[in-house]
Amino acid sequence: MSNTDVALSSMLTHHARNAPSRAAVIVENVPVTYNELDARSNQRARMLMTHGVEYGDFVTVALPNGVEFYETVFAIWKLGAIPNIVSAKLARPEMEAILEIVRPKLFVGTPPRPNIPAIREGESAAQSYSVESLSEIVSPHWKAMTSGGSTGRPKVIVDAMPARWNPNEGFLGQRPGDVILNPGPLYHNAPFHCVHMGLCIGATIVEMRKFDALRALQLMEAHNVNWVTMVPTMMHRIWHLGPDVLSNFSLPSLRMMVHMAAPCAPWLKQAWIDWLGSERVWEYYGTTEATGSTMISGTDWLSHRGSVGRVREGYEVRILDAEGQECPAGEVGEIYFRPQGGVGSTYHYLGSTARRCGEWEAPGDLGSLDEEGYLYLSDRRNDLIISGGANIYPAEVEAAIEAHPSVRTSAVIGLPDEDWGARVHAIVQPLEGEALSEAELMEFVSGQLARFKLPKSLEFTSESLRDEAGKVRRAALRDARLASPIDE
Template sequence: MSAPALATYLDAQGRPRDGAPLGMLLSAYAQRCGSAPALVIGDRTLSFAELDAGANRLARHLKACGVGQGDRGVICMPNRAEFIQAMYALWKLGAAPCPISYRLVEGEFATIVALVDPRCVIGDGATHATTRLFINVDQPLPDGLSDAPLPPAVAQPGKILASGGSTGRPKLIIDPVPATWGADKASVFRPAGITTLNAGPLYHTMPYNYCILPLAEGSKTVCMTQFDPVRWLQLVEVHRPHSVNLVPTMMSRIAKLPAHVTQAADLSSIQILFHAAAPCPPDIKRWWIERIGAEKVLEVYGGTERIGSTLIYGHEWLAHPGSVGRPARGDEIVILDEDGQALPSGQVGEIHFRRPATGPGTKYGYIGADTRIRGDLDSFGDIGWVDADGFLYIADRRDDMVVVGGMNVYPAEIEAAIETHRDVLCCAVIGLPDDDLGSRLHAIVELAGTVPPPGDGLAFLASQLRLLSPYKRPRSIEFTHGRIRDDAGKVRRTSLRADRVREHGGARPD
C-alpha cells in the first residue's frame, strides 16, 4: 500500500483511528516511525520498520500455505519477537490468533489444538509435533517474499485465548470483537506513543494488553524473555517505561531483593504499575505504594471474558485494605446467594457483573465449557462481598481454583492424573499459603496400601506428575487411609485447607 493510504489509519496527532485493522496499524507506524525502536526483547531491538517487514513476510508465507480470512492459527513459543510477528501476520490475513502456553505437556497441547481446530500452528524447534500445518520460526522463510504491507484484512473473532476449565478440562475463550482499533483496545492507563515494560508470558491477557497492543498505537514495548527481578529493575532504569504490568509474585520477588538494590533503582519514570491475576499480599502492596506512590499503583480485577471489572488505586486501597476496588464505569456488581437471590452489602455470595450491551457480536464465547450467564448477569465464579461504599472484596478465588504465581490452576486435572496410580483411591489438591507464589499446590492422597516413607511421596507419584505441566505439579504430598470425599463424592477443599493452615501453618514438606 502507498504511504498516503497507510496514513489514513492514523489521526492528525498520529493516534490510531477507530476501526483501523490492527495489521494495518503496524504498517502505518512502520511508515510513520521507520527506524524508531518498536520492540526490545532479550538482546534484540527491532524498529517499527523491521518488525512490520518480518510480519509481512511471515503473512505472505502463511498465505502461500493456505492460511486466509476466517482461519485460526495457534501460536506456541516462549517470549520472542517472532511471537509478536506471528500475531500480526495472522491479523494481516484476517485470521484469528490463538496463543497458548509453550509449557504444555504433549497431551495438553494436543487437546487444545484439537479444540482450536487451527489452519496452522506457529512455533519453534521445541514445539510438540502436530499433524497441522506447522511453521517453525527457527527455520528461515523462503526467499523472495515481499516485506511490503498487505491489503487490509480484519480478523473476526479478533483472538482466541486458551484457559483451564473449572472441571480440569481446557477451554477456549473466543473474543468476538474484530481485530480493529476501538474502545476495547485503548486504555487511559496506557496512552499512545509511550514506553511499556512487560514481564509476563505473551500468551496471557495482560501482556497482550501491555506489549502486543501498544505496538498498534506507536508505543515502544520492552518485553522480558523471562522474569528476573534484578533485570527488571535494570530495564526500568535503561528504558524509562511509563506503564508496567506485573503479577503479585513478581512484585514480591522485586520487593524482597536486598534493600540496597531496590533503593538504588530509579523507578521515577513509572506512572502506572498495573497488577492483576492474583491477590497481592498486603505487605507487598504497601511496599510498592511506599516505593513509587499510591497514585501509581493500580489493581484490576476482571477476566479475559470482559464481563466486567473493578479498579482500585493505592490510596483507595489504603482506605479499604484488601479490596479489589469499585466497578469500572458502566459496570454493576450484584452478589447472589446459592438460590440466585441478590444479597445486601457485607454478605458473601457469588460475584456477578452487569455490563451494558456494547452492540451485537461483542459477547465472548466458550469452547469446552459452559458460561455462568444468568439473564443479564455473568460471573467468573468467584465469591466475595461488597462493602457499604461499593468496594468489592474477594472471599475465594473460585471454590476449587488455586492461583499459583498468577497462573490459574484447577485441582480436578491434577487429581485425575494422580488417581491413575494403581494404589491411589482418591486425591484432593488444595492451595496453601506461600510467601513467593501466593499459593503452593498440596496433594492429599488416599491410598489403598502401604504409605510411602516420609520424603518419598513425589517419587512415588513421579510417573503421574510427569503428565502435568511443571507449574501444575504439587510441591508437597500427604498420604492417608481416611476418606477424602463424602458419600455424594464431594470434597470440601476449603475445610481441608483451613485444617492444615490451622494445625501446621501449611503443609509439612514431603
C-alpha cells in the first residue's frame, strides 16, 4: 500500500478524524455522520465475526439501499472480507445459482432457504457490540459484483483491486467533500462503485433509496448536489416531467451529471445539453470487469455526436471483425479492450469465462472507431438483428420509439420470419394514462428510421421493460415470445 492510500477498513475512521460531524450518508433527510457510520460499522463487523467471517471470505449482501447497506459493506471490509452484492429481489433459482458459485461464509438479507447462515435485514443485535476501531486490514478484493448478463446465466466478477484507495483521488471527476446524489440501486456496479468511491474521498451521499424523477431534482437543489450518475432511463423520466416543471430547476450546484450503463439516445442527450449546458453533461462507458473504459464531455460530444469518447488512460481499444482482424475506421465490428496490466490483471470470473482474442477481451458490444479514435457504440453483439441480410441494432430503433412523447420505454428484439430470416419486433410501454395507437407510433418512427429498420410487428405492454439500472434483458423477452407466439 502506498503512503497516500488508506485501507477501506480504516477509511471511515480517516474521515471521521478529519471531519467527525460531516454527513457521510443522508437518507430520508436524516444525516449519518462519518463518526456515526464508522462506529456503527465497527459494531456490525464484530457481529459478523461471531458468524465466523474472516479475511478473504465472501459475504453475500442482499439489502435494499439504506444506511444498513453502507454499514454492512464497510463492516465486511473491516474484517478483510469481500462484499458480494446481489439484488434482494432476485428470484430464488437465480439467487441459489449465485450462492452455489460464490459459497459465501454469510448471507446478509433474506436467504432463499432456511439452512443458509444469515443475518436478516433489520437485525438489531449489532448495537450490543463495541464501537471501538478494529485493527487495520486490507481485503484482497474490494468487491465481487453479480451479473446475469444478456444470457441470464449468473456470473460473479471479482475485482482484482485490493480494498484500499487514495482519499484525495476522486473517481470520474468527483472531488473531496462533494455532495453526491445516488438515484440508483446499489446492487448494480455503477452506483455501488461511484457511491463508495465518493465515500472514500469524504463526500456526502444523498441516498434516494428508490428513484423518482421529480424528487431527484428536488433533492439536488435542497442538498446542493455537485455530482450525480444516472442511466438514460432516469434521464428520460426526468425529461418527461415537461418544460413547465424543468424550468423550475436550474441545479446551480451541479458540476457533473455522468450517465452510463446503457446507450443514450442522441436526441435525449442533446435535450439535456440544451438544458444544463454541455460542460455539465458527461458520459462514461466501461466494463464491470475494469478491462477498459471511455469518457466524453458534452462539449466534445457536440463535435462527435453519438460517440462515447476516447479510451481512458491505462487502457487500449480495438474493433475486430469475425476473423479477429482489425476493422478500418468507421466500420462496425466487435469492441475489444486491453488494460495496461494485461489479461486477468483487473478481475476474475466465478461461474463464467471471458471472450478473448489473444490479449484482447470483448465486453460483448459492437461499435466503431473514427479516425480520431472516438468510439461509437452500435449494440450488444447477441442482440443484433439480421433481417433480409441487413444489420439492425435494437438500441437505434428503441431510441426512435422513445422519442415519442407518449412512450415510457421500449425493447426491440428479433423474431423468426420466413421471408426476412428475422423481423424487428417492438415491445412498447406507453406512459400511464396515454392513449397511443400502433398507427400513430409507426407514423412517428417512420420519419426517423430507414424503412428496413422499422418494426414489422409491435405490441404494447403495461409492464416495466427495464430494471432500475435502465438495463433490458432482450434475450429473456425474446424467449418468452418464442414460447408463446404473438398473433399477427
